[in-house]
Amino acid sequence: MASFSSVFHLSVATAALLASSCTPAGNAGFVRRTTSAANDHIMFVQEQPQTFGHKRLTAMSEIYPDLQIFLTQQGFPDFLAETNKSGNRYLILYYLGVRKAFACRSGAGKSHQVEFSGPYPVTDREFATLDGLRKKAVSASIETRKNFACISN
Numbered sequence: 001m002a003s004f005s006s007v008f009h010l011s012v013a014t015a016a017l018l019a020s021s022c023t024p025a026g027n028a029g030f031v032r033r034t035t036s037a038a039n040d041h042i043m044f045v046q047e048q049p050q051t052f053g054h055k056r057l058t059a060m061s062e063i064y065p066d067l068q069i070f071l072t073q074q075g076f077p078d079f080l081a082e083t084n085k086s087g088n089r090y091l092i093l094y095y096l097g098v099r100k101a102f103a104c105r106s107g108a109g110k111s112h113q114v115e116f117s118g119p120y121p122v123t124d125r126e127f128a129t130l131d132g133l134r135k136k137a138v139s140a141s142i143e144t145r146k147n148f149a150c151i152s153n
Contacts, residue, residue, distance in 0.1 A: 042081045044137045053080045064114045079130050
């Protein structure tokens with residue numbers, strides 16, 4: 001007959017296994033949970049402090065190996081625009097320093113393949129809008145760090 005201790009540990013292990021099977025794991029889970037927040041939005045991409053755009057792009061690069069290769073070759077963009085239509089994910093990666101953008105489309109369903117096109121020139125109007133957003137985001141980030149430093153001292 002099994003002891004209470006071994007039955008308890010088996011029950012806890014079973015409960016943990018069942019709970020983890022219901023929770024999306026890792027970056028794929030993050031991408032699924034945040035798709036509605038990212039859909040039809042332009043996101044600032046900055047590593048430190050890490051922005052939502054950077055975290056999302058990093059997570060997607062682990063799901064789509066071709067995106068990871070692209071980011072290794074081109075570096076992270078300044079902005080990421082994302083939309084989802086008919087089961088496909090569409091990304092536009094904006095590089096303001098070189099004033100170029102690339103389009104990326106994922107395959108429908110569970111495909112881990114993506115197609116790229118570009119580079120396309122970033123128009124003066126796009127550049128002005130995105131550069132203004134970048135300046136506001138960087139300024140807000142600096143102000144937040146200053147406020148945090150004052151609180152923690």
